[in-house]
Amino acid sequence: xxxxxxxxxxxxxxxxxxxxxxxxxxxxxxxxxxxxxxxxxxxxxxxxxxxxxxxxxxxxxxxxxxxxxxxxxxxxxxxxxxxxxxxxxxxxxxxxxxxxxxxxxxxxxxxxxxxxxxxxxxxxxxxxxxxxxxxxxxxxxxxxxxxxxxxxxxxxxxxxxxxxxxxxxxxxxxxxxxxxxxxxxxxxxxxxxxxxxxxxxxxxxxxxxxxxxxxxxxxxxxxxxxxxxxxxxxxxxxxxxxxxxxxxxxxxxxxxxxxxxxxxxxxxxxxxxxxxxxxxxxxxxxxxxxxxxxxxxxxxxxxxxxxxxxxxxxxxxxxxxxxxxxxxxxxxxxxxxxxxxxxxxxxxxxxxxxxxxxxxxxxxxxxxxxxxxxxxxxxxxxxxxxxxxxxxxxxxxxxxxxxxxxxxxxxxxxxxxxxxxxxxxxxxxxxxxxxxxxxxxxxxxxxxxxxxxxxxxxxxxxxxxxxxxxxxxxxxxxxxxxxxxxxxxxxxxxxxxxxxxxxxxxxxxxxxxxxxxxxxxxxxxxxxxxxxxxxxxxxxxxxxxxxxxxxxxxxxxxxxxxxxxxxxxxxxxxxxxxxxxxxxxxxxxxxxxxxxxxxxxxxxxxxxxxxxxxxxxxxxxxxxxxxxxxxxxxxxxxxxxxxxxxxxxxxxxxxxxxxxxxxxxxxxxxxxxxxxxxxxxxxxxxxxxxxxxxxxxxxxxxxxxxxxxxxxxxxxxxxxxxxxxxxxxxxxxxxxxxxxxxxxx
Amino acid sequence: xxxxxxxxxxxxxxxxxxxxxxxxxxxxxxxxxxxxxxxxxxxxxxxxxxxxxxxxxxxxxxxxxxxxxxxxxxxxxxxxxxxxxxxxxxxxxxxxxxxxxxxxxxxxxxxxxxxxxxxxxxxxxxxxxxxxxxxxxxxxxxxxxxxxxxxxxxx
Numbered sequence: 001x002x003x004x005x006x007x008x009x010x011x012x013x014x015x016x017x018x019x020x021x022x023x024x025x026x027x028x029x030x031x032x033x034x035x036x037x038x039x040x041x042x043x044x045x046x047x048x049x050x051x052x053x054x055x056x057x058x059x060x061x062x063x064x065x066x067x068x069x070x071x072x073x074x075x076x077x078x079x080x081x082x083x084x085x086x087x088x089x090x091x092x093x094x095x096x097x098x099x100x101x102x103x104x105x106x107x108x109x110x111x112x113x114x115x116x117x118x119x120x121x122x123x124x125x126x127x128x129x130x131x132x133x134x135x136x137x138x139x140x141x142x143x144x145x146x147x148x149x150x151x152x153x154x155x156x157x158x159x160x161x162x163x164x165x166x167x168x169x170x171x172x173x174x175x176x177x178x179x180x181x182x183x184x185x186x187x188x189x190x191x192x193x194x195x196x197x198x199x200x201x202x203x204x205x206x207x208x209x210x211x212x213x214x215x216x217x218x219x220x221x222x223x224x225x226x227x228x229x230x231x232x233x234x235x236x237x238x239x240x241x242x243x244x245x246x247x248x249x250x251x252x253x254x255x256x257x258x259x260x261x262x263x264x265x266x267x268x269x270x271x272x273x274x275x276x277x278x279x280x281x282x283x284x285x286x287x288x289x290x291x292x293x294x295x296x297x298x299x300x301x302x303x304x305x306x307x308x309x310x311x312x313x314x315x316x317x318x319x320x321x322x323x324x325x326x327x328x329x330x331x332x333x334x335x336x337x338x339x340x341x342x343x344x345x346x347x348x349x350x351x352x353x354x355x356x357x358x359x360x361x362x363x364x365x366x367x368x369x370x371x372x373x374x375x376x377x378x379x380x381x382x383x384x385x386x387x388x389x390x391x392x393x394x395x396x397x398x399x400x401x402x403x404x405x406x407x408x409x410x411x412x413x414x415x416x417x418x419x420x421x422x423x424x425x426x427x428x429x430x431x432x433x434x435x436x437x438x439x440x441x442x443x444x445x446x447x448x449x450x451x452x453x454x455x456x457x458x459x460x461x462x463x464x465x466x467x468x469x470x471x472x473x474x475x476x477x478x479x480x481x482x483x484x485x486x487x488x489x490x491x492x493x494x495x496x497x498x499x500x501x502x503x504x505x506x507x508x509x510x511x512x513x514x515x516x517x518x519x520x521x522x523x524x525x526x527x528x529x530x531x532x533x534x535x536x537x538x539x540x541x542x543x544x545x546x547x548x549x550x551x552x553x554x555x556x557x558x559x560x561x562x563x564x565x566x567x568x569x570x571x572x573x574x575x576x577x578x579x580x581x582x583x584x585x586x587x588x589x590x591x592x593x594x595x596x597x598x599x600x601x602x603x604x605x606x607x608x609x610x611x612x613x614x615x616x617x618x619x620x621x622x623x624x625x626x627x628x629x630x631x632x633x634x635x636x637x638x639x640x641x642x643x644x645x646x647x648x649x650x651x652x653x654x655x656x657x658x659x660x661x662x663x664x665x666x667x668x669x670x671x672x673x674x675x676x677x678x679x680x681x682x683x684x685x686x687x688x689x690x691x692x693x694x695x696x697x698x699x700x701x702x703x704x705x706x707x708x709x710x711x712x713x714x715x716x717x718x719x720x721x722x723x724x725x726x727x728x729x730x731x732x733x734x735x736x737x738x739x740x741x742x743x744x745x
Numbered sequence: 746x747x748x749x750x751x752x753x754x755x756x757x758x759x760x761x762x763x764x765x766x767x768x769x770x771x772x773x774x775x776x777x778x779x780x781x782x783x784x785x786x787x788x789x790x791x792x793x794x795x796x797x798x799x800x801x802x803x804x805x806x807x808x809x810x811x812x813x814x815x816x817x818x819x820x821x822x823x824x825x826x827x828x829x830x831x832x833x834x835x836x837x838x839x840x841x842x843x844x845x846x847x848x849x850x851x852x853x854x855x856x857x858x859x860x861x862x863x864x865x866x867x868x869x870x871x872x873x874x875x876x877x878x879x880x881x882x883x884x885x886x887x888x889x890x891x892x893x894x895x896x897x898x899x900x
Contacts (some may be wrong), residue, residue, distance in 0.1 A: 102801055361803070367804075607788065654790045654791035694804070694805065695806070696789075699805065699808055699837045700808040702807075703791055704791045706789070709787075709806045715801060716785070717816060
């Protein structure tokens with residue numbers, strides 16, 4: 001990856017953060033937070049995406065973001081009120097922006113139709129039309145195909161220069177001050193940005209450069225005279241220089257403007273433009289005053305007076321609007337000050353590989369420390385001796401370091417949660433249901449390894465809640481509920497695990513129907529007696545799907561059994577609680593990290609192995625009478641009147657040929673993922689321990705019957721048994737000992 | 746920075762030579778990460794006999810291949826001189842168990858001869874070429890072919 005690509009990758013990372021800010025800002029606005037700070041944050045997010053995209057020449061993204069930004073600017077200036085309908089539109093606009101970003105990231109193509117429809121909608125709002133006819137404006141986005149009628153509006157980017165749509169010639173004089181260079185701004189980039197607006201003829205004025213001996217190396221001596229032919233208005237031109245505002249001397253002048261009034265107007269225009277960069281009506285002070293007055297009046301009438309008093313000041317129909325605007329300039333400084341007061345949280349970006357390496361090393365440190373302690377103990381030092389006390393301190397330090405390093409990898413679940421509002425919006429519109437998503441505990445932290453795997457189960461549970469849980473608005477009203485359903489997504493820590501809850505206030509599980517389906521599919525006997533809980537849990541059985549037709553929403557052809565299996569693969573559990581008429585709650589509980597596992601350390605055929613504790617129901621020492629032979633080699637164990645299959649771990653893994661007598665060893669009663677039980681026979685149990693999971697695949701490959709490896713206190717590698725795979729291995733007695741390797745030779 | 750000397754020797758490369766029984770083999774020094782003494786490996790189930798198991802390499806799980814067994818040579822008893830040469834093949838680290846490290850060779854490509862037809866198929870697929878030096882014959886190992894099952898899985 002060359003340097004440019006690296007910077008670009010950083011830009012996209014920033015985009016992810018900006019889009020997240022955008023979404024949370026809009027959600028705050030949706031729930032009533034219309035304070036200037038929130039609106040500003042939303043504007044800044046869109047603006048920064050656009051700015052970055054411009055630097056990388058991502059044209060479609062820039063064009064779209066510009067339209068979005070223009071509308072946000074109108075809202076920011078208080079000319080358009082951020083009513084709920086508009087915020088919903090903005091939320092969808094944010095989704096489209098995210099699509100554009102991901103399209104740009106993969107060099108792909110964004111959905112043009114959806115984008116054009118959204119552009120049309122945003123522009124309509126910007127013109128203040130959509131407020132009057134919301135249905136018309138919303139329609140195109142609802143149906144991507146039928147929006148071409150709106151296309152003419154989509155291409156007209158000159159909406160904020162109502163009168164002169166044709167290209168005009170501008171003279172821009174740009175003199176950077178030393179501060180501009182000190183802030184690492186680059187005039188070349190600004191000029192390039194300017195060139196994107198139209199045809200540019202730039203002239204460098206280097207008359208100010210002093211003789212070499214008088215030259216201050218950090219001084220600024222250059223001036224550019226740029227002639228720009230563009231259809232864009234002054235606002236757009238000023239926007240180019242927005243980031244260097246105050247660090248340069250900038251004059252923008254329209255060629256052919258009445259020269260007599262020019263001198264007066266320019267300063268007023270400058271003041272106005274600086275106060276409100278998005279102010280649309282500047283050049284028209286000269287050209288078409290009447291049009292502007294109407295829009296100004298409209299804006300003033302709409303503006304929330306308490307929120308933005310200056311917007312009301314143009315209301316007296318003063319013909320030269322430029323004169324009215326300095327009032328805004330005076331009142332405006334409060335706004336930038338407010339935005340500056342928000343100090344960004346200081347973070348650093350670190351390659352995850354470095355953290356993983358650190359975790360490996362700390363793991364090694366823990367092992368080393370344990371070894372040292374063992375050896376010191378073996379030499380018979382008293383616990384009160386200096387060396388033993390020093391070791392105790394070392395142990396505490398080591399644990400503290402380990403906790404600290406693990407905390408680096410811990411991330412708030414927000415990164416997963418923030419994708420969900422969009423999902424809910426989309427699924428709700430597809431299923432024609434009304435749903436509100438409430439999220440709680442987004443700050444709950446969990447290890448990176450778990451975060452990555454949370455997304456799928458949560459997505460699935462949410463889809464399920466919307467598709468199967470919530471009723472249609474009509475049904476809800478008939479049942480005496482609000483038309484809009486509520487889905488709650490919450491994360492919390494509970495006894496060393498992370499718990500994710502997805503709760504809906506829908507109809508709850510239709511137990512008679514679930515039961516009937518289970519009987520029809522042969523999952524239960526027709527006369528089976530099931531408790532309500534047992535009935536509810538039927539939906540987790542493989543081959544169960546309640547939707548009479550497989551919808552692509554909760555489906556993708558995947559049932560809840562797949563969710564349960566993937567959750568169990570992470571050492572987690574999923575459960576459901578449902579009340580008819582009141583809704584259902586899915587509860588997902590996962591370990592906080594996949595880097596560490598609670599295991600039972602056992603001896604088998606001279607080897608030390610680890611069995612995941614989550615799989616073990618109980619461990620027992622069978623009495624002679626409880627083991628019964630079955631067939632030539634098989635054996636079963638009687639556990640409270642049921643017979644479970646006995647599997648000798650040593651034989652299953654090929655460490656020995658003949659099984660030991662189960663009554664001489666220890667039996668671990670296991671419940672596998674499909675709920676069936678079997679018993680594993682080990683020679684002895686060493687104890688229960690938390691072990692750090694190490695991948696075998698990193699340097700070798702997957703081994704049947706082995707989930708991963710770990711390193712024990714003595715520094716040796718121990719294998720972690722994959723109990724479910726062990727059963728599968730055991731079922732294929734005719735396996736060849738060397739499956740692949742020599743076939744190739 | 747580069748001195749002229751570097752240019753004249755740029756076609757030279759260095760190999761680490763080691764013994765398996767009476768024979769000498771070598772690997773390119775650039776793929777060698779470290780050389781360490783033998784420590785007992787944890788055997789892996791369901792693996793070919795030339796895989797001795799896995800050991801702990803500073804927190805990573807390192808598979809150990811008995812190179813003698815892989816080449817179809819008689820497997821010698823482990824001795825105090827037995828060493829593990831940790832090599833990087835692609836993205837993976839693998840430990841090669843050999844009897845002893847014997848030498849570091851600096852060679853030019855013209856010293857490497859193709860493997861003659863007489864060798865058996867297995868040896869020929871694992872040996873890149875033969876190097877004649879001071880009356881000794883040293884076979885250079887083709888590391889990437891040592892783990893065919895990895896390629897099969899990757900494909």
